[in-house]
Amino acid sequence: MSAATVDRGTRTSAPTPKPGKRRSMGIERRPGWFTYTLIGVFFVAGAYPLYWSFVIGSSDKSALTSTWPPLLPGGQFWINAAEVFDTIDFWKALLNSVIVSSVITLSVIVFSTLAGYAFAKLRFRGREGLMVFVIATLAVPTQLGIIPLFMLMKDFGWTGTLGAVIIPTLVTAFGVFFMRQYLVDVIPDELIEAARVDGASMIRTFWHVGVPAARPAMAILGLFTFMTAWTDYLWPLLVVPQNPTLQVALSQLQSAKYVDYSVVLAGAVLATLPLLILFVVAGKQLVSGIMAGAVKG
Amino acid sequence: MTSTLTPPAESAPAAPAPAGKPSKDRSEFRRKLSRFDLKASPYFYVAPFFILFGLVGLFPLVYTFVVSLNDWNLLTGPGEWVGLDNFAAELTDPLFWNSLFNTFSIFLLSAIPQLIAAVVIAAVLDQNIRAKTFWRLSVILPYIVTPVAVTLIFSNIFGEQYGLVNNILTTIGLDPVMWKTETLPSHIAIAIMVNWRWTGYNALILLAAMQAVPKDIHESAALDGAGAVRRFFSITIPSIRPTMIFVIITATIGGLQIFTEPKLFNAASSIPGGPQRQYQTTVLYIWDLAFNRQEFGKASAVAWILFLIVVAFGLLNFWLSRRIASGENRAISKRRAKRLARYRTEQELELDRLSAIPGAPARTGASVPLERDADLTPEERDA
Numbered sequence: 124m125s126a127a128t129v130d131r132g133t134r135t136s137a138p139t140p141k142p143g144k145r146r147s148m149g150i151e152r153r154p155g156w157f158t159y160t161l162i163g164v165f166f167v168a169g170a171y172p173l174y175w176s177f178v179i180g181s182s183d184k185s186a187l188t189s190t191w192p193p194l195l196p197g198g199q200f201w202i203n204a205a206e207v208f209d210t211i212d213f214w215k216a217l218l219n220s221v222i223v224s225s226v227i228t229l230s231v232i233v234f235s236t237l238a239g240y241a242f243a244k245l246r247f248r249g250r251e252g253l254m255v256f257v258i259a260t261l262a263v264p265t266q267l268g269i270i271p272l273f274m275l276m277k278d279f280g281w282t283g284t285l286g287a288v289i290i291p292t293l294v295t296a297f298g299v300f301f302m303r304q305y306l307v308d309v310i311p312d313e314l315i316e317a318a319r320v321d322g323a324s325m326i327r328t329f330w331h332v333g334v335p336a337a338r339p340a341m342a343i344l345g346l347f348t349f350m351t352a353w354t355d356y357l358w359p360l361l362v363v364p365q366n367p368t369l370q371v372a373l374s375q376l377q378s379a380k381y382v383d384y385s386v387v388l389a390g391a392v393l394a395t396l397p398l399l400i401l402f403v404v405a406g407k408q409l410v411s412g413i414m415a416g417a418v419k420g
Numbered sequence: 421m422t423s424t425l426t427p428p429a430e431s432a433p434a435a436p437a438p439a440g441k442p443s444k445d446r447s448e449f450r451r452k453l454s455r456f457d458l459k460a461s462p463y464f465y466v467a468p469f470f471i472l473f474g475l476v477g478l479f480p481l482v483y484t485f486v487v488s489l490n491d492w493n494l495l496t497g498p499g500e501w502v503g504l505d506n507f508a509a510e511l512t513d514p515l516f517w518n519s520l521f522n523t524f525s526i527f528l529l530s531a532i533p534q535l536i537a538a539v540v541i542a543a544v545l546d547q548n549i550r551a552k553t554f555w556r557l558s559v560i561l562p563y564i565v566t567p568v569a570v571t572l573i574f575s576n577i578f579g580e581q582y583g584l585v586n587n588i589l590t591t592i593g594l595d596p597v598m599w600k601t602e603t604l605p606s607h608i609a610i611a612i613m614v615n616w617r618w619t620g621y622n623a624l625i626l627l628a629a630m631q632a633v634p635k636d637i638h639e640s641a642a643l644d645g646a647g648a649v650r651r652f653f654s655i656t657i658p659s660i661r662p663t664m665i666f667v668i669i670t671a672t673i674g675g676l677q678i679f680t681e682p683k684l685f686n687a688a689s690s691i692p693g694g695p696q697r698q699y700q701t702t703v704l705y706i707w708d709l710a711f712n713r714q715e716f717g718k719a720s721a722v723a724w725i726l727f728l729i730v731v732a733f734g735l736l737n738f739w740l741s742r743r744i745a746s747g748e749n750r751a752i753s754k755r756r757a758k759r760l761a762r763y764r765t766e767q768e769l770e771l772d773r774l775s776a777i778p779g780a781p782a783r784t785g786a787s788v789p790l791e792r793d794a795d796l797t798p799e800e801r802d803a
Binding site: 153 | 457461462463466470472473477480545547549550553560577584621624625627673677679683688710719723727734
C-alpha cells in the first residue's frame with residue numbers, strides 16, 4: 124500500500140530551516156493542550172456510546188429508570204447475554220453472517236482483480252468506453268432495484284436462503300475501479316511485456332505478475348467489502364427474516380412488545396464484538412485503507 | 421474459464437516440434453492461439469464483472485421502471501398497464517413529499533455538521549501530535565459498530581422516558597425532548613447516529629488529502645508571515661477541496677438512501693418511520709408501499725424517482741466540482757503570475773540596492789528568480 128498511502132515520513136523529517144527565518148520551524152512544532160483537548164473530546168464522543176451500551180447491557184432494568192445515569196458497568200452482562208441467546212438464534216445468525224460476508228468478499232475480490240487488471244494493464248478495443256461505464260455506475264444506486272430483485276427471488280423460491288442475500292452483491296463497480304486505480308501504477312508495463320516475450324500466456328502473466336502485485340489492494344478491498352456485507356440490513360431483512368443474518372437477528376431483539384433495553388444493548392455489544400476483534404487485529408490496515416481510498420478516489 | 425487458453429503456450433518447451441509439415445501447421449496453430457489469447461483474454465477478464473453486474477445491478481434497476489408502469493401487486497402479480505399513472509399519483513401524494521422532506525432534512529442535518537467536524541478532526545490529526553496511530557484508530561472506532569447496533573444504542577440514549585439525554589436534561593432542570601415524537605428532534609437524533617458513525621471515517625479521508633499538500637507550500641507561506649489559521653484557510657482548505665467534494669458525493673448517495681436508522685429508531689411504531697411518519701425517509705416509504713401495502717407499481721415509481729434524484733445530485737456535484745476546479749485554476753494562475761512578477765521586481769530592486777554597496781555580490785540577472793522557480797511545483801511553474 125506504500126505506493127498509495129501518503130508517506131508520513133516526509134512530513135516528520137526535520138525541516139531545513141532557512142537561515143534567519145525562525146518562523147519556518149513553527150510548522151512542525153508540537154501542538155498545545157488545546158489540540159489534545161479537542162481530540163480528547165472527539166474520542167470521548169466516539170467511545171462513550173459504546174461504553175454506555177456496555178454499562179446498560181450489564182445492568183438490570185432498574186439502571187435505566189434511575190434518575191442518575193449509571194457510570195459503571197453492572198455484573199449482569201452474562202445474565203442479559205443468556206436472555207439474548209434465548210430470544211434469538213445468535214450463533215446461527217453469526218454463522219450466516221460469516222458465510223454471507225465471506226462469499227461476497229471472495230467473489231468481489233476475484234472479479235474485481237480480474238477486471239481491474241485488464242483495465243489497468245491490457246490493451247483491448249473498447250477499454251476506455253467500458254471503463255467510463257464502470258466509473259459512471261459508481262454513482263448509480265443499484266440498491267434501488269430491490270423490488271424486482273425481491274420478485275425474482277420469490278419466483279425462484281430462493282427467499283430464506285443465504286444465496287438470495289449473496290447474489291445481488293457478487294460484484295461491485297467500486298471494486299473494479301479500486302483495483303484498476305491501484306494496479307495501473309504498481310505494475311510496470313515492461314514486466315508484462317517481458318513475461319509475454321518469454322512465452323507466458325495471458326492467464327499465467329496475470330497469475331504470476333498481476334496477483335502478487337495486487338495482493339495489498341486485495342486485502343484492503345476485502346476488508347471493506349466484508350464490512351459492507353456484514354453491516355447490510357435492508358436486503359437481508361427482506362429475503363431472510365426467518366433465517367436471519369446477525370444484523371437482522373439483532374434488530375429482532377427490540378421487536379418484542381416490551382423492549383428490555385438491558386437485553387437489547389447486551390445483544391448490541393455481543394454483535395459488535397466480532398468487528399471489535401477485527402478492529403484490534405486489522406485496525407491499522409483499516410486506517411491506511413480509508414486513507415488510500417481517499418487519495419485514489 | 422480462461423485457463424482453457426493456456427496449454428499451447430505452456431506446453432511449448434515440453435514438446436519439441438518434429439521436423440516436417442505437421443510442425444509448421446502446429447506452430448502456425450500455436451501462433452494463432454497465442455494471438456487469440458492476446459486479443460480475447462482481456463474480454464474474458466472483464467466479462468464476469470459486466471455479466472454479473474448487468475444481471476444483479478442494472479437489470480433490476482431497469483426492470484423497476486417496467487414495474488412502475490403497471491398496476492402491480494405483490495399478491496396478484498402484474499396487473500394492467502397504467503403508463504405513467506403511478507408517477508402522477510405519487511407526485512401528488514403528500515406522503516411521498518413528506519418522505520422526501522424528511523430525507524433531505526436528515527441528510528442536511530447530518531452532512532453539514534459532519535463535514536465541518538471531519539475537517540476539524542482531520543486538521544487536528546494533521547498536526548504533529550503524539551500517539552498518532554492511537555488517535556487515528558480512535559476516530560474510526562464508531563465505524564465498526566454496525567448501523568443496526570448504532571440505532572439500538574442511540575434509540576436507548578434518545579429514549580423519551582428514561583433515555584440518557586433526557587435524564588441529563590431533566591437533572592439539570594430542562595424539559596425533556598420528545599425525540600421520537602416531534603419531527604425536528606427525531607431528525608436531529610437520526611442525524612446524530614449517522615454522524616457518529618461516519619465523521620471519523622471522513623476525517624481520515626480528509627486527513628489523507630491534507631497530507632498530500634506539499635510541505636514547502638506551507639513553509640513558504642509561513643516565511644511570508646502567514647499564521648497557522650491563515651495557512652489553514654488559504655492553503656489547506658483549497659487544496660483538499662476535490663476530496664471534500666468526493667466526501668460530499670458519497671455522503672449524498674448514502675444519505676439519500678438512509679434506511680436502517682429511521683426503520684429501527686422507534687420499535688413501538690407499527691408504521692415504519694414513526695406513528696405520524698415524522699421521520700419516514702423515502703427508502704422507508706418505498707419499503708412501506710411495497711412490502712406493507714403491497715403496491716409494487718407505486719413503490720417502483722418512487723424508487724425510480726429517487727434513483728433520478730440521486731443521479732441528478734451526482735451529476736450536479738460532478739459539474740460543480742469541475743467548474744470550481746477550472747475557475748480556481750484560472751484564478752490561481754493569474755494570482756501566481758502577478759505575485760511572481762511583483763517578487764521579481766522586488767528582488768531586482770533589492771539587488772540594485774545591494775550592488776550599490778561595495779563588496780556585495782554582483783548582480784547576476786536571472787539567477788534569483790530561477791532559484792525561486794525550482795521550489796515551485798510543475799503546475800505553478802506553468803503559471
